[in-house]
Amino acid sequence: MKRILLAALALLACAGPVCAAPPPPKVTGAADGIFEAFRTRPLVGIAEWHGLAQELDFYAVLLRDPRFAAEVGNVVLEVGDAAQQAVIDRYVAGEDVPYTELRKVWADTVGWFPTVTFAGSINLYATIREVNRTLPPERRIKVWLGDPPIDWSAIKTKAEWQVLEDQRDSYPAALIGREILAKGKKALVIYGAGHFGIYPAYDNLRVLVEKDHPGALFIVSPYVGYAQKDCAARFAGHIKSWTAPMLATPIRGSSLEQDIWGPGCNAFARPDSAPKPLSDEQYANSGRNNLGLTSDGLLYLGPREGLLNGPHDLDIYMDSEYRAEMDRRMVLRTGEHLTGYRFGQRSVLRPFWQ
Numbered sequence: 001m002k003r004i005l006l007a008a009l010a011l012l013a014c015a016g017p018v019c020a021a022p023p024p025p026k027v028t029g030a031a032d033g034i035f036e037a038f039r040t041r042p043l044v045g046i047a048e049w050h051g052l053a054q055e056l057d058f059y060a061v062l063l064r065d066p067r068f069a070a071e072v073g074n075v076v077l078e079v080g081d082a083a084q085q086a087v088i089d090r091y092v093a094g095e096d097v098p099y100t101e102l103r104k105v106w107a108d109t110v111g112w113f114p115t116v117t118f119a120g121s122i123n124l125y126a127t128i129r130e131v132n133r134t135l136p137p138e139r140r141i142k143v144w145l146g147d148p149p150i151d152w153s154a155i156k157t158k159a160e161w162q163v164l165e166d167q168r169d170s171y172p173a174a175l176i177g178r179e180i181l182a183k184g185k186k187a188l189v190i191y192g193a194g195h196f197g198i199y200p201a202y203d204n205l206r207v208l209v210e211k212d213h214p215g216a217l218f219i220v221s222p223y224v225g226y227a228q229k230d231c232a233a234r235f236a237g238h239i240k241s242w243t244a245p246m247l248a249t250p251i252r253g254s255s256l257e258q259d260i261w262g263p264g265c266n267a268f269a270r271p272d273s274a275p276k277p278l279s280d281e282q283y284a285n286s287g288r289n290n291l292g293l294t295s296d297g298l299l300y301l302g303p304r305e306g307l308l309n310g311p312h313d314l315d316i317y318m319d320s321e322y323r324a325e326m327d328r329r330m331v332l333r334t335g336e337h338l339t340g341y342r343f344g345q346r347s348v349l350r351p352f353w354q
Helices: 001-013 030-037 053-064 067-072 080-093 121-131 158-165 171-180 205-212 229-239 255-260 282-291 318-336
Strands: 026-029 043-048 074-081 142-146 187-192 217-222 245-249 299-300
Touching: 026 030, 030 053, 030 067, 030 217, 030 245, 030 255, 030 299, 043 053, 043 171, 043 205, 053 067, 053 121, 067 187, 074 080, 074 121, 080 121, 080 142, 121 299, 142 187, 158 318, 171 187, 171 205, 205 217, 229 255
Parallel strands: 043 187, 043 217, 074 142, 074 187, 217 299
Antiparallel strands: 026 245, 245 299
C-alpha cells in the first residue's frame, strides 16, 4: 500500500509543468546566434580547441561580417603577447610592419609551447587588417592581446617565467574589466577551452570575469564529438538535421542537456594508463567541460570524424635562428629540447582526432 501511495503522489507531482519534457534548444546559423547573444551580453567567449581548423575558419566568418565592426568592435586574443600591443595596433590599422617585428606578437607569448604555430591563429591578424582597410578609423576592429607582457630576452630562469605564467588568467580578466566592461564596450574573447570551463579550485578567466561582472559572459563551446560510441549514438538524433556552422542554445535546461552527457561520456577516452589516472569525479568533470555542458551555446562545426587539425606556420621549421630561440625557451620551461616538429607532418590538414 505504501508503494502504491508513493507512486500515486509521484504521478500527481508530475501532472504539472514541472515534469514536462524539457524544450529543445534554439538552433540558428552560428554567426546569427552569436550576434544575438551580443544583444544581451557584452562578452562572448569562444572556447578554442587549439588547432581545430573549422573553428579557426569560423573566426574569420565572424570578423568579416559587417555586424562585427558595427556592433562589437573588439576582440581579445590569447595568441598574442601584450608587450606587442603597439605593434599589432599599427599592423591592423594598415601600417607596414617588418615581419620579424610582427612575428613577436604571436611568437613571444608566455604560455604557448613552443610558441603559437597554428597558421589559422596567425592569419587572424591579417583578416582583421583586411577588414579594417574597408572601414573608417573610428569603426575599425580593435585587437587586444591577452597574454601577459613578457621580454623573453630578460627571462633566464624557469622561476622568472613562472611569475608571468601564473598571470595568464588574471591579466586578461583585468584587461577585459578595464578596457571593455568599464567603458561600456563589447568584445569577442577567444581563449583556450580550459580558460572557460568550470574546474574545482581553479580561478580561470571565466571565474575571474564573472566574479566582478556576473552575467557578462556568454560562453560558446565547439562540438567535438564523443570517444564513446554509446554516448555518440544517444546524441546523434540532435545533430541529424544540423548543417555547419550552427549554434544551439541554451544547453542547460533544454533537451540537449540530457543527451549531451552521461556517465562515462567524454571527448577523450579515459586515460587509465596515465601515471596519475583521473578519479571518477575528475573524469566526469572533464567530460562536462569538453562536451560543452558548462557553456551557454554549442557551436556545431561538423561531425567528429570530419573535424580537421589545421596546418602550422613554417617558420619553426625553416628559420634556424628562430627555432634555436624557441628551443631555448622550451628547455627553460620544461627541461627538454624542442622535438617532433617536422615539416611533412605539420604543413597539411590532418584529422583532428588522429
